[in-house]
Amino acid sequence: MAHSIRIGVNLHPSSVTNFPDDIEKMLCKFQKVGFEAVELPLHALQIVAGGRIMERRANMIANILKNFNFEYSIHPPNSLNLMDIPNLDIQKDVFKSMIDFANFIGSSIVVYHSGLIYLNDEKMDHSYVRKAMEIEVDELKKLADYAAKRNIKIAVENACSTTKTVADISNLKPGCIFDYGADLLNLRTQVEKVGKENVGITLDTGHAYISSRHLNFNLLEQVQKISNMVIHVHLHDNFGRVEKPENNHVNLLPFGFHDLHMPPGWGEIPFENILPHVTHA
Template identity: 30%
Template sequence: MIHASHSKGRQAMNNIIAAGFSSGSVDGELESLQGDLRRLSDLGVDTVELGLTSVDLIAGGRVIKERAERLEALTREFAFRYTVHGLVSSNFMDPAIAGYQLEAAKALVQICDRIGAGVIVQHGGHLRGGQLFERAEANRREREALFELAEFARPYGVRIALENIFSTEPGQYRQTPAEVAETVKAVDHPNLVALIDFSHAYIESTYRGLNFREQIRAMAPVAGHLHVHDSFGRPQAFYQAFYPQEATALGIGDLHMPLGWGDIEWEDLFSELTFLPDTVLIMEIGPRYRNEQAECLKRAQGLMLLNGGRTIAAAE
């Protein structure tokens, strides 16, 4: 998307090139994914992040050919720009499963190539509280795996987007958002970028007593992918809701609410931060909020325009 720079009479590129929603199968079959994609298309969405591990496409690190062909045919029914969310359980820090994780991630990159997806999301790793002796090598292990995956993805033209995640259990070892940015810098590969999940960063900052804005500022210069959904930045701790709506009522946890339902100051953030070129904004706001998605899309497009003005000003 191009925006004019009126002050100097020239044009500059908005570093955020697209905004859309995440989507996945609700029953492990492609038909339910197809139904949600059709609904998003009817809504006027042009960009979708596919949660492909909600469908059986890979077995033991190998692509299931027949399933991949069906997925490829399905995606061609729509004119979306696609990105892919990799394993939600992805974890390159754990020595017991890191090798299996890498095989599955490489298979997902191959599927990205089949459907024309230029980004695959990889969650930052973690160790359980009891894995004390693995911690010294955890960051090195993750960085080596990320470099290998990025090298594998290079000929396919796929970016690996390393996402910041919040702590999910007491004593867990996990990187802060700023440390995720340092990992991306240390790997220093053109096919690896950071992914800012704003709500995750908010929750982790609350949990650790960190400054949320400072953590986000540290990630922005190496961020090439964004996950946007609202919350109040309140860690879930030991609270268990009976219905998901009860967590929303209390404002506790990773709520994935429509923009404006929480207290993240979106316009303020996007008027300040500058991201990498070719950044994609994905709203992880699912069909539970189908009636709010149209308004969320308008607001996200407004954030793109706002950030585009910021990008132009920063370049001058």
């Protein structure tokens, strides 16, 4: 049987200011346009507090979602990070709650941004970073087992370079951000170490393009080498400019800076070369 591709859209946190009415309003718009899937941002739904699901709010959201025939995936808070060793317990709690909510609404995919470390302490040397990566692998194995019992897959998303990003563990520098997942091959290696059938990769095309320009790797070659592990895709465009002088995307757009999340065709990403390798996801 041929794999069925569902084209979806992200429910951006900025569109959920009047809770919960905005959620239903946006889902109605998505339905009218013809989208078949929606990615729900866990943090914007405000259903997890202190690592625990607030059942009343979760039920409220679920009652809205069941009125639509979308396939849902769950996006984590950007600060979810299994390499955050000092706060690992709460990180695991939030991750587990994300899986629980996905199970509650019948979602089969949860996204997780690859772990990172802000190198702002001299103690954060090569040994510390390697240990953090090992911890991430160990915790993902446990979470994958937990998710598998609920028929849920974990899709680890490639990171987006900033001007401070280093992805090579041999090139650590004070003040930088070690973000191995900005390099797609590093991400593949980490996911292979997890070694679970229900753990794969979310390919974020915008992140990959910016990172390829900043870290000087061949985008198409790396996409080809991870393609068999891609189970979920974030498809959006940009100009490959790593600089981010302002946080507001509205102000960044005229100058083409950073991770703009533009519709395909607005920027410079060569989708015609990338998409043939990921249309199975």
